[in-house]
Amino acid sequence: MxxxxxxxxxxxxxxxxxxVCPRQAITIFHGxxxxxxxxxxxxxxxxxxxxxxxxxxxxxxxxxx
Amino acid sequence: MKKWNEYLWIFSALxxxxxxxxxxxxxxxxxxxxxxxLLSIIGKGKLYCNSYCGRGQLFELLGDRLKLSSNRNIPxxxxxxxxxxxxxxxxMTMFGLMIFSTYLVFNGSNNLKEVVTLLWxxxxxxxxxxxxxxxxxxxxxxxxFYSVMLTSTILGLLTMIFFKPRSxxxxxxxxxxxxxxxxxxxxxxxxxxx
Numbered sequence: 685m686x687x688x689x690x691x692x693x694x695x696x697x698x699x700x701x702x703x704v705c706p707r708q709a710i711t712i713f714h715g716x717x718x719x720x721x722x723x724x725x726x727x728x729x730x731x732x733x734x735x736x737x738x739x740x741x742x743x744x745x746x747x748x749x
Numbered sequence: 750m751k752k753w754n755e756y757l758w759i760f761s762a763l764x765x766x767x768x769x770x771x772x773x774x775x776x777x778x779x780x781x782x783x784x785x786x787l788l789s790i791i792g793k794g795k796l797y798c799n800s801y802c803g804r805g806q807l808f809e810l811l812g813d814r815l816k817l818s819s820n821r822n823i824p825x826x827x828x829x830x831x832x833x834x835x836x837x838x839x840x841m842t843m844f845g846l847m848i849f850s851t852y853l854v855f856n857g858s859n860n861l862k863e864v865v866t867l868l869w870x871x872x873x874x875x876x877x878x879x880x881x882x883x884x885x886x887x888x889x890x891x892x893x894f895y896s897v898m899l900t901s902t903i904l905g906l907l908t909m910i911f912f913k914p915r916s917x918x919x920x921x922x923x924x925x926x927x928x929x930x931x932x933x934x935x936x937x938x939x940x941x942x943x
Contacts, residue, residue: 694828696828696833696918696919696924696925696928697794697795697798697799697924697928697931698795698798698799698805698915698918698919698924699795699798699799699800700809700915700918702799703799712794712795712799713794713938714792714794714931714934714935714938715789715793715794715795715796715798715799715927715928715930715931716794716928716931716932716935716939733820734913735913736823736912736913736914736915736916736917736918736919737823737828737918737919738822738823738828738913739828
């Protein structure tokens with residue numbers, strides 16, 4: 685399964701990813717960094733393309749057993 | 750249906766336009782300085798950036814919908830902590846100098862200078878507004894503050910064109926400050942997770 689991953693130490697918490705996410709899978713943790721709810725993320729790459737800081741990558745993740 | 754706060758780009762565009770007609774409108778821009786700080790201080794994080802920043806919406810509109818953005822990745826140095834905090838320090842220093850020159854007009858040491866300074870260097874004569882109805886220092890602050898707002902808009906427009914639409918958000922001094930305040934406020938919560 686493909687999932688979005690945020691580099692949280694470099695994230696600026698601008699909220700662009702949250703806005704473009706069609707699944708409402710992203711929240712901004714107390715204005716510090718973006719967090720992805722992997723259960724909701726479908727790996728569509730919208731956030732990855734929109735992130736102005738380029739700190740989101742969609743990566744292959746192992747499916748939970 | 751769109752929510753009211755999705756139209757705040759109109760406020761930003763109107764603000765920049767009004768300054769051309771009467772410099773005293775510059776004072777309204779204080780809202781964009783005070784609101785994000787207050788929201789982060791009361792624990793709302795970067796709510797202003799996330800939902801109410803008209804400037805960010807304006808860059809989105811120009812970059813995404815009007816396709817003025819090249820959508821390239823921002824260079825790594827522009828998103829580094831060094832640059833972000835360095836730009837904040839530089840920005841606040843220039844802001845402090847602007848407040849000081851307002852003070853010099855307030856105490857009578859200097860006369861009102863009717864210029865708008867772009868990118869901290871280019872001085873544009875801006876003497877078509879009659880500011881005699883207010884104290885000279887009120888007008889001086891308006892010229893200084895409008896210079897700050899116009900300069901940051903120009904920088905934001907340039908990075909919107911060369912990189913992604915909201916690249917300004919990466920090094921916006923207000924954003925760096927509100928994120929910093931949030932980090933201090935929620936230090937314990939971050940430590941629990943990391």
